Amino acid sequence: MARLTAGLAALVGLVLAGALCPAGASAREAAPPAAAPGLHISGGRLLEGNGNDFVMRGVNHAHTWYPGRTGSFADIKALGANTVRVVLSDGHRWTRDTPADVAAVIERCKANRLICVLEVHDTTGYGEDGAAGTLDHAADYWIGLKDVLAGQEGHVIVNIGNEPWGNTDPAGWTAPTLAAVRKLRAAGLAHTLMVDAPNWGQDWQGVMKAQARTVRDADPTGNLIFSIHMYSVFDTAQKVTDYLDTFVAAGLPLVIGEFGGPADQYGDPDENTMITAAQRRGLGWLAWSWSGNTDPVLDLATGFDPGRLSAWGERVFHGPDGIAATSREATVYGDPGTPGTPAAACSVAYRIVGEWPGGFQGEITLRNTGTAPLHSWTLAFAFPDGQTLTNLWGGTPSQNGAAVRVTPAPYTATIPAGGSVSLGFTAAKGTANTAPAAFTLDGTACATT
Template sequence: MRTARRTAKSTTTVILTVLSTLLGFLALGGLAPAQAASAAGTGLHISDGRLVEGNGNDFIMRGVNHAHAWYPGETQSLADIKATGANTVRVVLSDGYRWSRNSPEDVAAVIDQCKANRLICVLEVHDTTGYGEDSAAGTLDHAADYWISLKDVLDGQEDYVVIDIGNEPWGNTDPAGWTAPTTAAIQKLRAAGFAHTIMIDAPNWGQDWEGVMRDNAQALYDADSTGNLLFSIHMYSVYDTAQKVTDYLNTFVDAGLPLVIGEFGGPADQYGDPDEDTMMADAEQLGLGWIAWSWSGNTDPVLDLAIDFDPARLSSWGERVFHGADGIAQTSHEATVFGGASDDTEAPTAPGTPTASAVTDTSVSLTWAASSDNVAVAGYDVVRVNGATETTVASSAGTTVTVPGLTAGTAYSFAVYARDAAGNRSARSAAVSVTTDEGSTAPAGGCAVGYDVVGEWQGGFQGEITISNTGTTAIDGWTLGFAFADGQTVTNMWGGTPAQSGGSVTVVPASYTSAIAANGSVTVGFTGSQNGTNTAPAAFTLNGAACTVA
């Protein structure tokens, strides 16, 4: 969760804790490391440092966190998350220590909803967050007892469920103290007969910036009698450079230990600016899973992927996670346990080069030669190509589609991907260039801009700008202009790139915010500096035209 960004309060040695853990494990008669590593798994399990399904196929999580414990009425969210292409959802639960306890009936219903939506379900107890530093947090032992109380619900769900014992179960106070209770909780669940893959979150509010989980990972893994232990790192502002991200992930990969990025954020805040691009790119290169925080309902809405639980209102962070480079649309593959053609591992052939017809000032029809696949082609995705970036503009079950919302007299380049039922995507077709008609009249236009300060602190603040297209044709590319009256300065921005001279600010879009559909909107977030007076801009322009202030 967002509170993972904390600063250090104390640092202690981990040597005595590690020795104590190992001695305690040997006293319990645990397996030797080689035995643990070779233990057979039931359902989702660990093999050779990888999370695999019961049939031995790799399963790489591409998912979203969902705060079910706090928003139990948002039952549509799992279907909406699945519609983005995600293959995993990490579900926030409460063991009753800090929030209202999720009953066995409720947890069973969540699992059923995950399965109905063909999502792997990671269940986590959130009450443990920040133990040792947050006085309201519960213990891992209490969380383990909660899981044991749910054993009748969880038995038989090993193909579909991963148990995350406790969210961020240790703060920054004496993080070495995390190791022994983590080991004890793992062994308590195994002694109770759980065969599921167990996920464990790192100390330091999940970010492990002092390396306690990293340095004790092998001992913890060896202490699990099944060998089905998955480590989870939460990457927020501590991981603000590519080197930090790459070094941490590769430490586990090089050691042959299984790791997932169980939470991560991209937007900057007063603590720093996470390098989400490297997180996602490295995870794809290394074959590691990730689960973005979070679907909706954050008290700090900068981390909402969908605004107000509305899948049609993705934030700039949501656009990045779902449609950006190495995002869910590009890299997610459904678990094979759900049957159908999802055990297919062969991608379709590339479609033929599209041809354009019925070109107007606002749309174009495209047709292409069909792909072939060893099972079946499920559909096609049409992308607009702009240099090295791509934007999905339409999808079709057949080989023809009309792309709407274009700007008159503008050159476009379109290409096509094929996909099968398993989520495999073909190579991209060759691209076709199209220039829309000028049209007989200038397209109707109009814009409205909303400006909100969503958080303030001494010397700084966080803002959000929503740009709405109130016209009847799409906006493809824009420049936003406004001015600060009190000496404010933009220090970082996501969803756009700022330039500032004195109080005057101009913003050009990121690739995933450049197109604004008719009656649609995009959101740009930023952090800034301020000296105590923080008056909102009084006027905005878009491409030189004045906008209504919403």
């Protein structure tokens, strides 16, 4: 199977066969960690360190196969996401992502004000896919990254292993999952852990649903969230809502860690119910996937270009209850009441000056909130409703689909510390005229005011 087919294994796992071997390596000797100082679970909810509810609204990005696509983090953020789930390899199946590379990924997430869900993809379909690795091997990989992960509890969630069990004897999923959780905690990792379901992530036989409390109770910190992958198995509204409601009623935290919308030979997932039902229950979701799929029907952006969103991408980012409408940035990136909150380097105020049938005039005020001057900057954002620039003053614009980039005019090229510049523009519009959800300056996300 092609390399990204593993990420889509939930779509094809129903026709595969195999069994999983139990984890066997012993855990390192270490005292169990205290509750995570950053992202943590309380009352069945994912909370930030300051106690604020955090609901993931984001996408998956196949970093390990496309390590040169570092600009994707800024592009994903510019479209409004608050989270990115990053595909990594522990070296069992693909080229191992080194500690230095993982550290750089975390810094890119932080620079773009994204919560980072890091996952090992090598475990996908173990027992049915002969190339897959074990959860125990994945746990050892995370332990080897302990120094890189230390201190990142407010910004990083560790997804132990992607879709780590197939359809043969899925009850065998429980023991290695328990062992991996205990091993990571015994080694001192305090981050919120994410656990994927068996049945290639789709849990259609209900094993994770039945064993979730047992797995949760094995975590001495209690900071564990479950992840269901919703593809063709979840083809009716009833199937979607029944699964979500089981976890909500039990007070157990759940996220839709992957889901797809386009129909294929295995069925037609009910993505609209997934999105709207999650919103009404306050549950997070992470769409599969940004770009580069072997089956391009699942690409949100065509050719990694944020200006060329597919129909699937338009649904995820701009559809009802989509990212533009519901995503809220983590307060660790801007809440002055949170200890250790980094100051934003920039802020953007966007306002509509006037409107008329088919068009409008707007103004963008870009402020330098850092301590050094900004020179020769590039501002990026995405229009959510198909707006098209017709003129801009104060800078030079370029627009590709929804994505807009602005470079400065000579008289706006330098923004002193504490200073600001204003850009005026006119644009064409349809019936809707929603403001952009997020702005980046030189690839770093800005606060919005």
